[in-house]
Amino acid sequence: MTRLADRLGLALPLLQAGMGAVAGPELCAAVSRAGAGGTLALYKEPPARAARLAREVAAATSCPFGVNVVPEVTGPATCLDQLRAVLPELPRSAFVTSFGLPDADAAQAVQAAGHPLVIQVGTVTEADAALGQGAAVLVLQGTEAGGHLLGRLPVDRLLADVRARHPDAVLAVAGGIATGGDLADAIARGADGAMAGTLFIPVAESTAHPTFKQRVIEAVADDTLITSLFHIGWPHRPHRVLRNPLVTADQRAPATFIATTRVDGREHPIPRYSAAAPGNDTTGRIEEMAMYCGRSCTRVTARHPAAVTVARLRQEYESARGPRTTSPSPANGTPARTSGSRKPTRIQER
Ligand SMILES: Cc1cc2nc3c(=O)[nH]c(=O)nc-3n(C[C@H](O)[C@H](O)[C@H](O)COP(=O)(O)O)c2cc1C
Numbered sequence: 001m002t003r004l005a006d007r008l009g010l011a012l013p014l015l016q017a018g019m020g021a022v023a024g025p026e027l028c029a030a031v032s033r034a035g036a037g038g039t040l041a042l043y044k045e046p047p048a049r050a051a052r053l054a055r056e057v058a059a060a061t062s063c064p065f066g067v068n069v070v071p072e073v074t075g076p077a078t079c080l081d082q083l084r085a086v087l088p089e090l091p092r093s094a095f096v097t098s099f100g101l102p103d104a105d106a107a108q109a110v111q112a113a114g115h116p117l118v119i120q121v122g123t124v125t126e127a128d129a130a131l132g133q134g135a136a137v138l139v140l141q142g143t144e145a146g147g148h149l150l151g152r153l154p155v156d157r158l159l160a161d162v163r164a165r166h167p168d169a170v171l172a173v174a175g176g177i178a179t180g181g182d183l184a185d186a187i188a189r190g191a192d193g194a195m196a197g198t199l200f201i202p203v204a205e206s207t208a209h210p211t212f213k214q215r216v217i218e219a220v221a222d223d224t225l226i227t228s229l230f231h232i233g234w235p236h237r238p239h240r241v242l243r244n245p246l247v248t249a250d251q252r253a254p255a256t257f258i259a260t261t262r263v264d265g266r267e268h269p270i271p272r273y274s275a276a277a278p279g280n281d282t283t284g285r286i287e288e289m290a291m292y293c294g295r296s297c298t299r300v301t302a303r304h305p306a307a308v309t310v311a312r313l314r315q316e317y318e319s320a321r322g323p324r325t326t327s328p329s330p331a332n333g334t335p336a337r338t339s340g341s342r343k344p345t346r347i348q349e350r
Pocket residue numbers: 017018019020022041043068069070098099120141144145146147148174175176177195196197198199201277291292293294295296297
């Protein structure tokens with residue numbers, strides 16, 4: 001279908017982003033069974049638990065899926081420990097995605113185990129380095145994306161720059177993808193596929209907190225903004241989130257505990273300004289927590305099961321790839337054409 005789909009063995013050239021607090025085994029397996037690249041977030045999971053979660057996915061799907069590491073958060077030693085625990089649990093067809101450049105040891109461990117390494121980058125320099133590390137696929141993240149941001153360029157600009165330097169690289173874009181029309185447009189502009197995160201926050205199998213899901217469904221692009229406010233646990237990395245009372249406040253409130261999340265029966269307190277997103281096991285002042293969300297939220301409208309979301313996107317993509325009349329995207333990164341439902345007003349979507 002495209003080089004991305006061929007390389008990773010997918011029916012559709014779309015990866016679901018690994019997302020802490022959102023992308024557990026159920027979401028990963030459901031997206032994978034639907035033919036896209038379901039991905040399990042390992043984020044800060046201790047190695048033994050990470051291995052157990054990967055086993056759960058492997059038992060629930062026979063289609064390719066990925067596991068996602070965030071070396072910048074775990075540090076290189078823990079990232080390697082996670083991989084050493086998880087890699088033996090993966091079927092041959094699995095892939096590993098990394099948010100930012102992994103350490104050389106981590107990259108080697110993935111490659112020695114025979115799995116394609118997918119590296120998400122935000123700059124041309126990082127793209128060069130990721131290919132130097134042997135990445136099978138690069139994910140080019142633009143500033144439209146939800147979550148932590150690796151660069152400062154809109155996605156179209158980054159794609160054009162990296163494609164010009166690396167005509168044969170397998171490139172997926174991240175940021176601004178929520179419909180099959182978005183995906184088809186990205187491919188028409190030189191990508192081999194895409195990664196989407198925000199699209200999957202509200203789906204039935206996602207473990208995002210119900211309030212987080214609802215806010216994404218209601219939001220339009222201008223309800224998101226880039227901030228550095230939610231720095232505790234992941235400093236020095238700007239992130240795109242939904243506006244909330246903390247983001248718009250004139251004065252900083254103290255970084256006291258505002259919520260609790262439960263993992264394997266143990267309670268973990270969450271301070272105000274924590275990087276942790278609210279999951280379905282979180283209680284407390286959910287509205288004050290970091291709700292990562294991309295500008296694509298404008299076109300995210302439903303809480304369907306993942307299979308329905310992926311099937312809809314596939315249908316839109318296939319019909320958009322019929323006879324094409326699309327002109328190149330304008331310089332501001334607004335997609336030239338999209339399909340799927342939109343949110344003319346927030347009230348209508350409620
Ligand atoms: C709620 C949320 C959590 C995220 N967590 C991670 C993560 O744990 N690892 C990672 O590689 N990327 C993470 N990302 C970023 C995605 O990899 C990707 O860049 C982004 O979702 C693409 O933009 P979109 O959300 O507009 O589709 C996260 C994004 C969101 C929205």
